Amino acid sequence: MMTAGGVDGKTPLGQEGLDPTLQLYNRRMAQRRHVFAQSAIRRERLSHEAHQGAKALVYCAPSGFGKSTQLAIMAEDAGSGNAAYLSLAEFETAEGSDGSCVERVMQAILDQLSGPDAPQTKGVHEGEAVLFARLWKTEQPILLCFDEFIPAFADLAERIICETPSSVKLAFAPIGVEFLSRLALLPGVVRMRSESLAFNEAEIDELALLSGAPWSTERALELTGGWPALLRFAVDRAEPLSSPIQWPEVQNFLHNDVFAKLTVEEREVLRNASILQTVTPESYRYVFKANSDLEHWLKRLSAVHGVLVAGLANDGEKLVMLPVLRDFLREELRVLMPDRISYLLKRIAYWHWRQGEYRETITAALDAHDHRWAHRVSAGVLIDIALRQGEIAGLREWFASVPRDQLNRLPALAFGYAWTMYFSQQAQVSDEVLEGMAATEYAGQNLYGQPRGWPELVFAIGKATHDELDESTRLCHQWIDSFGEDNEVGAGAAYTCLAFIAASERQFEDLSKLSRKAFSINRYARQRYASGWLSATNVLAAMRSGEMLRARTLVKQSRESSDIAVERSPFASNLLQAFEYQLCEEIKEGVMPEGLEHDAINFAMEYGVVDVLAGVTQAAARRMALKGLTTEAFALMEKVRATAHRRQLPRLRYLAEINLAEFHLLEDGADADVNLPKPNAAILSANQLQALDARLARVRALIEIGKSRFGLAEQHARLALREAGTMGDLRAAAAAQYCLATALVLLGSTRDAERAFREAEELVALNGCRTTREWMMALLLRIVPETIQFFDTIGRKGEALHSMEPSVGSSDKGLVPVLAGRLTRKQYLVLQYIARGMTNKEIAAQLSISESGAKWHVKRLFERFGVSKRSQLVATAQAKNLL
Numbered sequence: 001m002m003t004a005g006g007v008d009g010k011t012p013l014g015q016e017g018l019d020p021t022l023q024l025y026n027r028r029m030a031q032r033r034h035v036f037a038q039s040a041i042r043r044e045r046l047s048h049e050a051h052q053g054a055k056a057l058v059y060c061a062p063s064g065f066g067k068s069t070q071l072a073i074m075a076e077d078a079g080s081g082n083a084a085y086l087s088l089a090e091f092e093t094a095e096g097s098d099g100s101c102v103e104r105v106m107q108a109i110l111d112q113l114s115g116p117d118a119p120q121t122k123g124v125h126e127g128e129a130v131l132f133a134r135l136w137k138t139e140q141p142i143l144l145c146f147d148e149f150i151p152a153f154a155d156l157a158e159r160i161i162c163e164t165p166s167s168v169k170l171a172f173a174p175i176g177v178e179f180l181s182r183l184a185l186l187p188g189v190v191r192m193r194s195e196s197l198a199f200n201e202a203e204i205d206e207l208a209l210l211s212g213a214p215w216s217t218e219r220a221l222e223l224t225g226g227w228p229a230l231l232r233f234a235v236d237r238a239e240p241l242s243s244p245i246q247w248p249e250v251q252n253f254l255h256n257d258v259f260a261k262l263t264v265e266e267r268e269v270l271r272n273a274s275i276l277q278t279v280t281p282e283s284y285r286y287v288f289k290a291n292s293d294l295e296h297w298l299k300r301l302s303a304v305h306g307v308l309v310a311g312l313a314n315d316g317e318k319l320v321m322l323p324v325l326r327d328f329l330r331e332e333l334r335v336l337m338p339d340r341i342s343y344l345l346k347r348i349a350y351w352h353w354r355q356g357e358y359r360e361t362i363t364a365a366l367d368a369h370d371h372r373w374a375h376r377v378s379a380g381v382l383i384d385i386a387l388r389q390g391e392i393a394g395l396r397e398w399f400a401s402v403p404r405d406q407l408n409r410l411p412a413l414a415f416g417y418a419w420t421m422y423f424s425q426q427a428q429v430s431d432e433v434l435e436g437m438a439a440t441e442y443a444g445q446n447l448y449g450q451p452r453g454w455p456e457l458v459f460a461i462g463k464a465t466h467d468e469l470d471e472s473t474r475l476c477h478q479w480i481d482s483f484g485e486d487n488e489v490g491a492g493a494a495y496t497c498l499a500f501i502a503a504s505e506r507q508f509e510d511l512s513k514l515s516r517k518a519f520s521i522n523r524y525a526r527q528r529y530a531s532g533w534l535s536a537t538n539v540l541a542a543m544r545s546g547e548m549l550r551a552r553t554l555v556k557q558s559r560e561s562s563d564i565a566v567e568r569s570p571f572a573s574n575l576l577q578a579f580e581y582q583l584c585e586e587i588k589e590g591v592m593p594e595g596l597e598h599d600a601i602n603f604a605m606e607y608g609v610v611d612v613l614a615g616v617t618q619a620a621a622r623r624m625a626l627k628g629l630t631t632e633a634f635a636l637m638e639k640v641r642a643t644a645h646r647r648q649l650p651r652l653r654y655l656a657e658i659n660l661a662e663f664h665l666l667e668d669g670a671d672a673d674v675n676l677p678k679p680n681a682a683i684l685s686a687n688q689l690q691a692l693d694a695r696l697a698r699v700r701a702l703i704e705i706g707k708s709r710f711g712l713a714e715q716h717a718r719l720a721l722r723e724a725g726t727m728g729d730l731r732a733a734a735a736a737q738y739c740l741a742t743a744l745v746l747l748g749s750t751r752d753a754e755r756a757f758r759e760a761e762e763l764v765a766l767n768g769c770r771t772t773r774e775w776m777m778a779l780l781l782r783i784v785p786e787t788i789q790f791f792d793t794i795g796r797k798g799e800a801l802h803s804m805e806p807s808v809g810s811s812d813k814g815l816v817p818v819l820a821g822r823l824t825r826k827q828y829l830v831l832q833y834i835a836r837g838m839t840n841k842e843i844a845a846q847l848s849i850s851e852s853g854a855k856w857h858v859k860r861l862f863e864r865f866g867v868s869k870r871s872q873l874v875a876t877a878q879a880k881n882l883l
Contacts, residue, residue, distance in 0.1 A: 036072030055188030064229025177306030198226030274329035453483030532572025546730030694723035
């Protein structure tokens with residue numbers, strides 16, 4: 001130790017020349033920082049460059065998180081004469097030493113900043129004056145790094161922080177993780193804890209590259225939590241990575257460098273706390289019935305030793321243990337008290353149950369390996385977390401650790417697993433599980449006091465996730481008749497499933513009734529998962545009808561709805577995000593949020609039903625193709641086709657093949673007609689087949705245009721337009737109109753072509769279908785480049801016509817007035833037909849759509865004008881000068 005009088009009390013500072021002890025100390029510090037920094041990974045995110053407004057950085061973490069290494073790297077990078085690196089544990093302040101240790105630290109800083117010719121000082125006040133003068137004089141940035149910082153030097157640190165220019169920066173690595181509160185509260189002091197100091201994926205990749213380690217980055221991060229010391233141990237292991245607590249070097253490190261530094265009381269509390277999922281004084285007292293000073297010990301374990309850290313959302317009231325340390329201490333606890341583990345886990349399970357923390361309840365129940373009580377606890381909880389909260393991603397990860405024999409033994413686990421796998425697009429696995437349940441003694445009985453019918457509901461809704469919509473519809477109605485009155489959570493899910501099917505099938509009249517029923521039940525039952533799907537259903541319906549601007553508004557309303565609570569329902573949030581991506585790409589307004597495309601594609605591929613997966617990947621592939629990345633677009637769509645084959649989803653395969661045909665047209669068109677699919681009417685619903693036929697007709701129109709068979713192209717385009725009108729799909733109608741306009745102009749029918757083109761442009765403008773327009777223009781101009789002059793001419797005419805367009809209510813019936821962008825052209829025509837007294841059947845005949853499509857347009861007009869009768873609608877429209 002360096003004492004107040006130097007080595008053995010000889011040669012105090014300021015006497016007999018420069019203190020040789022400090023000369024030796026500084027040489028050792030230079031060597032120390034060089035060794036630490038040598039071959040170390042540079043982590044700029046932890047440096048002052050990444051925290052421009054910071055005066056001081058404080059690294060607070062237990063042993064092994066690379067604090068000393070980070071200080072050494074920063075000092076080395078700053079360069080000689082611009083940085084000082086000191087390990088303060090070697091200094092101590094003896095009582096009555098008159099501050100000489102502080103003086104020695106200041107002299108050591110001066111020596112490192114100025115070299116061997118540093119000015120001599122005769123006392124602490126003169127040394128202080130010289131140091132601060134040096135810090136104020138410099139034109140270069142200065143970095144002061146204090147490793148193993150101790151409270152004795154708090155006054156000096158505070159003065160440097162508060163009384164030096166902004167060019168002087170500091171970095172601290174305190175002994176333990178404790179840091180003086182008065183320094184922490186100073187302006188510009190930034191603390192970084194273990195979660196920040198842990199290695200991220202990029203840094204683990206770099207470590208593997210430097211060391212030649214053959215590990216999987218995800219596996220290394222999962223096992224070590226990014227703890228740098230453990231990753232260093234992993235580098236030397238030749239065999240595949242296993243649990244770190246099985247490695248002797250990790251066991252020694254955790255015991256000697258972490259656990260052994262605690263007091264006896266702290267060790268007992270920490271060991272007991274390792275069995276808890278989250279640690280609070282209340283949960284600890286409930287489980288162990290002990291320790292009145294618990295707040296004190298938990299505070300020390302968190303603030304002083306850093307072995308407990310804040311949980312999710314930085315909730316300081318709920319602490320969690322570093323994962324590897326937790327597993328290590330749990331093994332010790334099982335050895336010390338093997339007979340009490342089941343009892344303690346039972347108390348933990350009931351504690352989490354009381355707090356509404358259901359996932360933790362299930363985990364504790366299964367950890368107990370005690371089927372006398374665990375299955376009864378897990379049944380009701382699993383129903384809640386799976387069906388009402390929809391924690392699909394979390395359950396999928398959790399079920400991966402559950403032994404298969406437990407799934408087969410406990411009905412609650414079996415049907416929960418089946419539900420999770422259905423929504424993870426693994427229908428075959430779910431079917432096998434439910435078939436196994438049907439053969440057991442369960443036979444439709446209740447689950448430990450829970451309402452009946454859960455497995456039957458899982459099977460019914462699972463058919464919808466696998467795109468067997470007719471079968472799902474039949475089973476859902478059957479389930480509602482059998483169990484709906486006694487099971488409101490299940491009833492909400494069943495009605496929501498039926499509503500989603502109606503939206504997918506474009507049965508808009510049925511959708512309205514089913515949505516109202518599902519909404520009321522879901523709100524009463526607090527069914528967040530079903531509420532999220534119901535909101536997504538309404539978004540899908542708006543997109544199905546081509547009203548992209550309205551769909552965007554519905555997404556925003558859904559995210560703000562308290563019934564969905566997206567922040568507590570990740571699956572619902574991701575589902576809405578998948579639609580957000582499609583709308584952002586279609587509407588083309590503003591900049592797409594970073595990472596939105598990546599997240600939407602990943603979610604769609606992992607969990608998306610056919611409508612979600614097809615929509616997201618089509619949007620992404622078109623985006624790639626329009627950027628000239630046709631190879632990437634083909635690759636994505638081939639992946640979708642392979643996924644459809646693997647999951648046995650024929651409609652998804654047909655959609656992927658139609659997209660591939662369009663990509664061929666964008667390239668050279670040679671193989672487009674060869675690769676067109678032939679949908680099998682025996683395995684598709686009538687509405688699914690109609691939607692596919694509409695798209696096929698449009699693609700065939702494009703192919704015929706490319707082959708200069710314009711008459712056939714016109715026929716196919718008109719067929720596509722008629723099918724789009726019958727379905728009420730304005731986006732498909734716009735795409736068909738562009739094809740029809742091209743065919744007509746090539747046939748010489750310029751006036752009809754202009755009309756078709758203007759109607760397409762109007763549909764695009766009113767509904768925000770901008771990418772549809774861009775995509776059709778790209779295809780048409782690639783197939784028949786000579787049409788570009790026609791499109792430009794009509795576009796200029798349209799702009800001139802728009803500038804002369806009369807206001808709403810004009811008597812000029814040759815132009816279609818626009819209700820402030822709120823009514824589509826078809827809706828305006830329906831409004832006129834209603835004013836003439838025409839029935840829904842007559843309106844449908846006029847517009848070449850189905851009678852249900854006409855009813856849907858009428859209903860939409862009622863909603864827009866806030867009326868419930870036709871007479872009220874006509875009167876309101878006349879009052880607004882629309883008729």
